[in-house]
């Protein structure tokens with residue numbers, strides 16, 4: 001099981017290959033790139049662009065833009081549609097970070113809709129009588145769920161930044177829930193992982209695996225209960241989910257299945273607006289995720305460490321070495337210092353400072369890997385986390401932008417939906433450290449700054465990012481658990497080196513996260529010679545048998561007004577579109 005969540009199993013990768021070929025033409029015809037040749041900088045782009053993990057969700061966003069909605073309206077519509085058609089990755093019962101940039105006043109904000117620990121949560125709630133972590137309870141079923149943040153975030157974004165009504169914004173999602181959507185290879189592959197757990201709750205299984213079987217590709221999944229839940233939210237706003245009938249069904253269903261949610265937890269849930277992390281790299285400004293994401297700080301720190309190096313001028317092996325050394329150091333600090341900023345003091349000024357990066361750089365040798373064991377860290381405080389999630393990027397014709405990464409954690413979350421709601425409970429509680437120093441489901445180790453406490457937000461790696469330059473602006477992000485951060489780093493570097501979204505989303509990926517002390521690489525990402533050169537420097541290189549991530553990016557050329565959108569070729573379910581709009 002470790003590692004599965006970063007991508008697909010080997011069998012489905014093979015299966016996916018043929019499906020990819022069949023669907024490639026569809027995607028290409030869905031992607032238009034506008035031609036424009038104005039020589040001067042423009043106010044806004046020529047149209048709008050959306051890239052999400054599902055064509056139907058991208059279409060939902062396009063529909064809202066055509067109705068005159070702005071990027072924030074479209075973001076709510078895309079999020080809600082993803083909750084319906086990509087239930088393996090995000091949902092009404094999950095959470096996420098929505099990074100917004102409003103062009104009118106040049107304001108950027110991160111809407112933190114991360115789940116919170118219920119009030120009755122305790123530090124040791126997943127330990128058994130022997131003091132060992134009960135992995136089953138930590139990820140499967142009602143006890144694994146944090147209090148959902150996604151619906152509150154949608155309402156907040158719609159009311160604060162949108163222009164259309166919540167009913168208009170949720171209409172495409174409600175329609176998709178009622179009419180159904182066709183099963184694709186990603187849904188099928190990820191359900192294969194979770195089917196044995198989901199079958200413990202026949203009412204839940206009846207929704208996502210009708211007849212008790214993993215559905216065939218093309219079968220229709222209808223979600224009438226979810227449609228009703230969404231309709232109540234559309235009609236009543238926040239209270240439609242967090243109070244009243246839906247909240248009661250969610251809480252009663254969770255309690256009946258062994259969970260500890262209360263109506264008060266629902267009523268108490270609050271979205272938090274946070275200042276994004278901002279850093280600069282070679283003339284570009286990065287606007288990225290703030291804690292409780294670890295991503296923005298880690299990306300800023302890695303860029304600061306590598307800035308003096310001529311990365312484009314290096315051999316590939318040297319480039320991978322320098323980046324892996326930066327990754328190793330940033331992930332060490334992630335483990336030591338990061339957690340929910342409302343509970344933990346985070347030395348962000350230090351971590352992002354040039355001086356601190358310069359200090360770390362002095363221990364970085366070009367000819368040798370630094371063993372992680374030589375970088376001091378309290379072993380009781382080392383960590384990372386787990387998996388399944390979604391990301392979308394969009395930009396409207398005014399230059400408003402949204403970069404959003406959303407999650408239920410593992411595929412199909414906790415695999416349990418309280419009866420009558422259609423809402424899958426997340427298993428985000430596993431992003432906390434269930435026991436200091438103990439590995440989680442993926443062999444990763446947790447740490448005490450991220451211990452469970454009532455109302456606390458669990459540390460995340462989700463790193464929605466916007467990169468602003470004089471000439472070009474990028475909006476990007478990806479799922480992929482602890483690997484999210486290094487994928488976004490590689491994407492940002494590729495953009496700054498002059499490439500567009502087709503390139504960022506399809507880059508071969510490599511990753512180092514301090515512990516385990518290895519560079520893990522996608523199949524075929526490095527040649528045998530490059531691997532040998534890295535091993536020569538003392539690295540352990542592990543070639544995985546599967547790819548990871550599902551990156552979705554859009555780019556705006558500020559000089560010409562042109563837009564580009566691209567979806568990750570690894571999962572071929574994405575929808576990337578550039579839309580011409582009357583404006």
Ligand code: DON
Pocket residue numbers: 005006007385386387388389390407408409410428431459460461462478479480481482484
């Ligand atoms: O918040 C986090 O960091 C994780 N729950 C994200 C999991 C994830 O990206 C899985 N994707 N494949």
